[in-house]
Amino acid sequence: xxxxxxxxxxxxxxxxxxxxxxxxxxxxxxxxxxxxxxxxxxxxxxxxxxxxxxxxxxxxxxxxxxxxxxxxxxxxxxxxxxxxxxxxxxxxxxxxxxxxxxxxxxxxxxxxxxxxxxxxxxxxxxxxxxxxxxxxxxxxxxxxxxxxxxxxxxxxxxxxxxxxxxxxxxxxxxxxxxxxxxxxxxxxxxxxxxxxxxxxxxxxxxxxxxxxxxxxxxxxxxxxxxxxxxxxxxxxxxxxxxxxxxxxxxxxxxxxxxxxxxxxxxxxxxxxxxxxxxxxxxxxxxxxxxxxxxxxxxxxxxxxxxxxxxxxxxxxxxxxxxxxxxxxxxxxxxxxxxxxxxxxxxxxxxxxxxxxxxxxxxxxxxxxxxxxxxxxxxxxxxxxxxxxxxxxx
Numbered sequence: 032x033x034x035x036x037x038x039x040x041x042x043x044x045x046x047x048x049x050x051x052x053x054x055x056x057x058x059x060x061x062x063x064x065x066x067x068x069x070x071x072x073x074x075x076x077x078x079x080x081x082x083x084x085x086x087x088x089x090x091x092x093x094x095x096x097x098x099x100x101x102x103x104x105x106x107x108x109x110x111x112x113x114x115x116x117x118x119x120x121x122x123x124x125x126x127x128x129x130x131x132x133x134x135x136x137x138x139x140x141x142x143x144x145x146x147x148x149x150x151x152x153x154x155x156x157x158x159x160x161x162x163x164x165x166x167x168x169x170x171x172x173x174x175x176x177x178x179x180x181x182x183x184x185x186x187x188x189x190x191x192x193x194x195x196x197x198x199x200x201x202x203x204x205x206x207x208x209x210x211x212x213x214x215x216x217x218x219x220x221x222x223x224x225x226x227x228x229x230x231x232x233x234x235x236x237x238x239x240x241x242x243x244x245x246x247x248x249x250x251x252x253x254x255x256x257x258x259x260x261x262x263x264x265x266x267x268x269x270x271x272x273x274x275x276x277x278x279x280x281x282x283x284x285x286x287x288x289x290x291x292x293x294x295x296x297x298x299x300x301x302x303x304x305x306x307x308x309x310x311x312x313x314x315x316x317x318x319x320x321x322x323x324x325x326x327x328x329x330x331x332x333x334x335x336x337x338x339x340x341x342x343x344x345x346x347x348x349x350x351x352x353x354x355x356x357x358x359x360x361x362x363x364x365x366x367x368x369x370x371x372x373x374x375x376x377x378x379x380x381x382x383x384x385x386x387x388x389x390x391x392x393x394x395x396x397x398x399x400x401x402x403x404x405x406x407x408x409x410x411x412x413x414x415x416x417x418x419x420x421x422x423x424x
Contacts, residue, residue, distance in 0.1 A: 036075055037286040038195055040113045046073055050188050051091055060150040061090040062181050063138075063169070066158040067359040069185035071287060074098060074114055078107035081160050081359060083127060084134040090147060093118075099138055101127060135165050139172025148173055153181025159361060186367050189356055191381045196356065197404060199288035200383055204402060204413030206244050207283035207290045210234040211416045214251075214281065218296050218423050220273045224253055224266040227279075235283050245284040248363040249291075252280040259295075259396045262389055274299035277423075278389075278398050282363050289355050289363040290413040291385045293398035296421035305397065308390060309420035311343040312399045316388045316418070319351070319370075320403055320410035323384075329374035336370075336388065345390055352386040355402060378405045386410070 050073065054062060064070055067081040074087055074096050085100030095118050098108040102121035109119060120141060122134040142148060154169065155161045157180070170178055192200060213234050217227050231251045235244045254264045256275045271277065275298055282291035297305060319336040329352075336351050352370030355363055363385070368376040370384060382405040389398030399418055403410035 034110050036111065036113075037199070038075065042193065042195055043073065043075060043113065045193075046188065047089060047096060050089055050185055053184055053188055054089070054091060054153070057153075057181075057184070058151055059153040059179075059181065059184075060092075061088060061142075061147060062153040062184060063088055063155070064185055065155050065161045065165070066185065067160065068287070068357050068365075069155070069158075069189070070098075071359070072189050072357050073185065074108075074112045076108055077111045077287070078104055080104040080107065084122075084162075084165055086138065088142075090145075090150075097141075099141065101134075133164060133168040135168040136172055139169060142173060142176075147176075149175045151177045151179070153179055153184060155183070155185075156180040157183065157366065183366055186365050189365060190354055190367055191379050192356060192383055192404075193381070196288060197381065197383075199285045200290060200356070200402075200404065200413060202239075202242055202285040203244075203283050203288050203290035204415075205239050206235065206242070206285060207281065207292050207402070208414045208416055209239050210281060210283055211279070211292050211294055211414065214279055215294060215296060215416075215421055218271060218277055218298065218421075220298055220423075221270045223268055223270050224255065225268055228253060228266045231279075231281055235281070238285075242285060245287050246360075247282040247284050248289060248358045248360050249280075249282055252278075254278045254396075257394060260391050260394055262391060262396070262398065271298060276301075276305065276395055276397070278396065280398060280400070284363075287357045287359065289358055290402040291355065291363055291387075291400065292402060292414045292416060293387065293389060293400035294416060294421060295397040295399055296423055298423040301420060301422065305395065306420060307343070308345065308392070308395075308397050309399065311340045311345050312388045312390060312397055313418050314343070315339040316386055316399065316401060319388075320386060320401060320412070323378060323386075323403065323405055323410035324407060325378050325380050325405060327378045329368050329370045329376045329378065330372055332378070333370045333372055333374070337372075340390070347388075347390055351388055352384045355383050355385045380405055380407060383413075384410075
């Protein structure tokens, strides 16, 4: 089988070396990583197998990571990674959804056979697929180990993107641009919401210039009318009305690197209050992105946005942005730095964020967001869709 790996082997080796330095700094001998995005980032492993226990183990004294997962997925590790054959290890098939035993029982056996039973081990306590049951079996199976929360150690290592990663981020932005423009052109009275979303899915995968799109970590989101007062509604069979607001939030992914984007449209002439809200969001985003440079903190960028919208009579209680990059369902956020009050993370060139400048009022809302790269000149927009309240005549 011919498989085009997204990065050179040296890129993964650099990442593993960085993670090991971070492990040493916090006193960890080993990490057990179950976040599928971090597994992919560390090794290149790629398969829709994160519904069952699987991990990448990094030990300070082991040259390469160890992939541990279901036997029928081991070939995926062979195909998608450069891991040595002896570091691709399967658990027994009867352990899948077993009522008593668990795959981590065999992971514990592996760790003890390697002589690591007393290691200081960091785990992904807050990862989406790290279950309470998995943790229970790990703690029980390794009574002599010190098992602690690694506090998203690998996620933080992913925060500053390499040039190779930024190339995929920019391609994702191009794909998202094409998809959003097509979706906006589809907005007409009487068009059913699911028809719009079906076109979005098609465009997301078809890609641009023969560069295909991966499945995005979030499904397309669409809100209509009063539904725009909340951000995370999905589609229905309802047709678009003769008049009213429509908010669309989508993302596009290249080799699992994501560029999200939100835009707001109004069918018919919008009321003045909706124009005012859109204008405030646009100005606040433009000003904040212009100042999103290395040396600024996440909190300082949020404060710039907040002051701008405050002058127009608005405020936003929730965060205005979050780090993005390589990810898998159910979210394209990295769960690290957030553009919000009190976040002291210092921006560095190569960090990527989704500036989600949505404001949701009691009866309606609007979102005109941007994905961007931190550069010396401010935030480099990944997408190229007009920043305006779109009017559908």
